[in-house]
Amino acid sequence: MTDNHIPKDFHSFESDAPFERCIQCNKYLLDDDTEYIIEKAVKNYERYEAKDVVFDYAICMDCAEEMRKEISKESWQSMMNYFQQNMDVHARLQMQNQSPTENLSKCMIKNTHMDQCSEYQIYAHCRGNKLNMENPPYMISGEVMEELIPLLSEKTIDEMNGFMNKHFSPDPSLMEPIPPRLVLL
Numbered sequence: 282m283t284d285n286h287i288p289k290d291f292h293s294f295e296s297d298a299p300f301e302r303c304i305q306c307n308k309y310l311l312d313d314d315t316e317y318i319i320e321k322a323v324k325n326y327e328r329y330e331a332k333d334v335v336f337d338y339a340i341c342m343d344c345a346e347e348m349r350k351e352i353s354k355e356s357w358q359s360m361m362n363y364f365q366q367n368m369d370v371h372a373r374l375q376m377q378n379q380s381p382t383e384n385l386s387k388c389m390i391k392n393t394h395m396d397q398c399s400e401y402q403i404y405a406h407c408r409g410n411k412l413n414m415e416n417p418p419y420m421i422s423g424e425v426m427e428e429l430i431p432l433l434s435e436k437t438i439d440e441m442n443g444f445m446n447k448h449f450s451p452d453p454s455l456m457e458p459i460p461p462r463l464v465l466l
């Protein structure tokens with residue numbers, strides 16, 4: 282059995298504790314059967330051995346699904362094609378049997394080690410206070426994000442920026458266009 286407790290990597294940066302609420306509808310997330318996604322974007326300052334959380338949040342499945350509907354069909358299709366062409370499906374399945382720490386240590390697409398990524402995003406699919414290991418947590422390097430952005434329509438990018446602006450007011454120098462959460466079920 283894999284350890285499926287939610288690692289600290291996915292705790293809220295603000296509270297240093299597990300996320301309790303959906304960022305969109307405020308639904309309570311830690312009931313046993315409640316499914317949700319956690320997404321966190323991190324910048325690495327290798328030289329200073331420091332990390333900076335650019336943003337993080339949890340979103341319930343209903344809200345994630347609503348947001349997915351806002352993504353244009355073309356953008357969604359291009360992203361799916363990208364993952365089909367670039368993701369090692371066998372390796373992805375093996376992640377179900379690896380520890381979350383191991384899964385997060387390198388980019389799911391490029392295999393780049395976390396420490397070598399100037400920025401990266403991590404994703405977890407959770408159920409209550411546990412990880413859903415059928416869809417194990419993963420990390421996507423900044424390099425992949427840069428390859429994804431040109432595949433997205435302007436409308437999709439506007440939608441994503443709208444979401445970011447609604448919920449976060451980060452230092453603009455830290456902001457990058459953000460690809461939508463990639464729920465790979």
Ligand SMILES: [Zn+2]
Nearest residue numbers: 303306341344
């Ligand atoms: Zn919600």
